[in-house]
Amino acid sequence: MFYSIVQMIDVGWICVCAVRAVYWLVMLVCNFLGYSPLWAQIAMKKRKMDNVRIRIPNHLAVCFTEKRLIDLSEVLQLMDSCVATNIRQLSLYDSFGELAKKIGEIEHTCRIFTNADLYCDGKLVHSKELSNLHVHILSRKMSKGALVKVCKELCNQDEEISVEHITRTLDEKFHLSDPDFLLQIGNVPTLCGYPPWNLRITEFLQSPRLPCSRRALDYCVEAFSQRDIRVGK
Amino acid sequence: MNPEPGIWKRMWATKYAMATLNAEEEDGWFVSQTSQPFWQSFLRRFIASGPVPRHVAFVMDGNRRFAKTRHLGSVIKGHEKGFLQLARILDWCNRFGIQEITVYAFSIENFKRSEDEVSGLMRLAEEKFAKLLNDDKKLEEKRICFRFYGNRALLSARLQQLMTDIEEKTEKYENGRLNVCMPYTSRDEIARSFETIRQKCKQGKVSVDEINESMIDACLDSGCGGSPPDLFIRTSGEHRLSDFLMWQASDTHVYFDDVLWPEFGYYNLCKAILNYQYYRTTVAKISTLTTIDVDNEDTTKWQMNFSGNYRELTSVKS
Numbered sequence: 152m153f154y155s156i157v158q159m160i161d162v163g164w165i166c167v168c169a170v171r172a173v174y175w176l177v178m179l180v181c182n183f184l185g186y187s188p189l190w191a192q193i194a195m196k197k198r199k200m201d202n203v204r205i206r207i208p209n210h211l212a213v214c215f216t217e218k219r220l221i222d223l224s225e226v227l228q229l230m231d232s233c234v235a236t237n238i239r240q241l242s243l244y245d246s247f248g249e250l251a252k253k254i255g256e257i258e259h260t261c262r263i264f265t266n267a268d269l270y271c272d273g274k275l276v277h278s279k280e281l282s283n284l285h286v287h288i289l290s291r292k293m294s295k296g297a298l299v300k301v302c303k304e305l306c307n308q309d310e311e312i313s314v315e316h317i318t319r320t321l322d323e324k325f326h327l328s329d330p331d332f333l334l335q336i337g338n339v340p341t342l343c344g345y346p347p348w349n350l351r352i353t354e355f356l357q358s359p360r361l362p363c364s365r366r367a368l369d370y371c372v373e374a375f376s377q378r379d380i381r382v383g384k
Numbered sequence: 385m386n387p388e389p390g391i392w393k394r395m396w397a398t399k400y401a402m403a404t405l406n407a408e409e410e411d412g413w414f415v416s417q418t419s420q421p422f423w424q425s426f427l428r429r430f431i432a433s434g435p436v437p438r439h440v441a442f443v444m445d446g447n448r449r450f451a452k453t454r455h456l457g458s459v460i461k462g463h464e465k466g467f468l469q470l471a472r473i474l475d476w477c478n479r480f481g482i483q484e485i486t487v488y489a490f491s492i493e494n495f496k497r498s499e500d501e502v503s504g505l506m507r508l509a510e511e512k513f514a515k516l517l518n519d520d521k522k523l524e525e526k527r528i529c530f531r532f533y534g535n536r537a538l539l540s541a542r543l544q545q546l547m548t549d550i551e552e553k554t555e556k557y558e559n560g561r562l563n564v565c566m567p568y569t570s571r572d573e574i575a576r577s578f579e580t581i582r583q584k585c586k587q588g589k590v591s592v593d594e595i596n597e598s599m600i601d602a603c604l605d606s607g608c609g610g611s612p613p614d615l616f617i618r619t620s621g622e623h624r625l626s627d628f629l630m631w632q633a634s635d636t637h638v639y640f641d642d643v644l645w646p647e648f649g650y651y652n653l654c655k656a657i658l659n660y661q662y663y664r665t666t667v668a669k670i671s672t673l674t675t676i677d678v679d680n681e682d683t684t685k686w687q688m689n690f691s692g693n694y695r696e697l698t699s700v701k702s
Contacts, residue, residue, distance in 0.1 A: 216670070246670060246673065247673075291673075294634065295597050295600075295631070295634065296597075298574070298600070298631075299595060299596055299597055299600065301578075302578045302581060302595050302600060303592050303593075303595050305578060305582065306578070306581055306582045306585045306592050306595065307592060308582075311579060311582075312575055312578040312579045312582055313575055314571045314572060314575045316575075317571070317574070317575055317578065339663055339666050339667060339670070340637055340638050340639060340659070340663060340667075341635060341636065341637055341638060341663075341667045341670060341671075342633075342634055342635070342636075342638060343635065343670050344634045344635050344670075344671070345634065347570075347630040347631050347634040348571065348574065348630065350624075350625050350630055351569075351570075351571060351625070351626075351627045351630070352624060352626070352627070353624060353625070354623055354624050355623040355624060355638075355640075356623065378622075378623075379622075
């Protein structure tokens, strides 16, 4: 009897040692690879967020890098989440042209549910009085092609072309403005030709899926709030 | 207590990044070709067996934070360390067979920084450019073509002269190309390109209807023999373009690394190239779709013929 108790303590002690060794090894690997364990990450995030003031991006842009991730119902849900989060402008850039094809359905939803103005490739599709969100559906045509059109227009004038002229003409002609925050949806690390002029100080965040729910969007807004924007200084 | 996450990795990377260099090498643009550790050669052979980017663009961010965290005393010391790291990275890229490198050395927006820092940076640039110009032996041995992108009118006359002399001296070199962006912003570059086209239209050399992407490409600073980057790397954990190569990199593989520029070691470069190899075909497919869609209106290709200060825009009908 006594012998078996001693044996059990021995086994228990060995198990405790094994668990401690595995824990130590995991910590070692995590530290080496730069990944902090989950609980440390949560604690660090909480501490960080206590010191960070939440900043809502005025203009949010979304760039789809994978065709399979373009889902109309998710896009419509995102529009609702943007209204709830107080985002004023949402630009949805889809280099595959899927959203531009479904502009009729998006317009229909805007008419019934969302209080939003809708633009497709710089043209006003639908407008509502007292709208609280501007939605821009952008395709490849708004990439370098828009800048070519601006160049043609400015070359007809006698005034010397400056940065301000181009910015103003892009805004007036195609309603293209600088997003504060751009979400790259998908795993492919490219901008897929997003209108290049407007990415001067835009912050990027890569996300495997569209953060259509309010909670997922809040998580992205938190990430944006933590960014340090200096503009050369 | 656990140490700060990733600290061992950073110490390891920094230790190996700071491979031994002699005093002369530490000041210059070129480091020795004979001192690569065995593990670097091994990794290089393994990675270079796959596709390697032809052109890599770097945003060298994090020099000031490096100076602060290492208590170097002055931000200029951080920029000096950054330059030293650039020389090493040029050597590594050369060994990988990367043909063209573009570095963001100074933004027009950086003129907003303190007078001490701006004048210190200009002094550092003058010193490094003068050293490069006088290093005939190394220039002839490496045969790297140097080009400067940006609005040079904002720089001192001496610096402008040094840049022109370096460009003229290395114009015919064909072993590789280094583009130094100083003082540069992409918007300024595009606006200058538009203005060049407007002048050509006014002179009757081209018509407004002929303007297309290819013509704007040819009139950019990169139009004189440069190519769009295959890989865009930004260090220091910032995830933005900061007005750098926005036109040229609109379809490029963009890679962000959390390490500061002076800590960007061989291991980090290898990781970036491996990431490029992994996504290369997908990124290429997306950019090809863009080209097909946009170019269907006008297929005329334009190129800028150049020699010294001479520039001539010519069309190549396809």
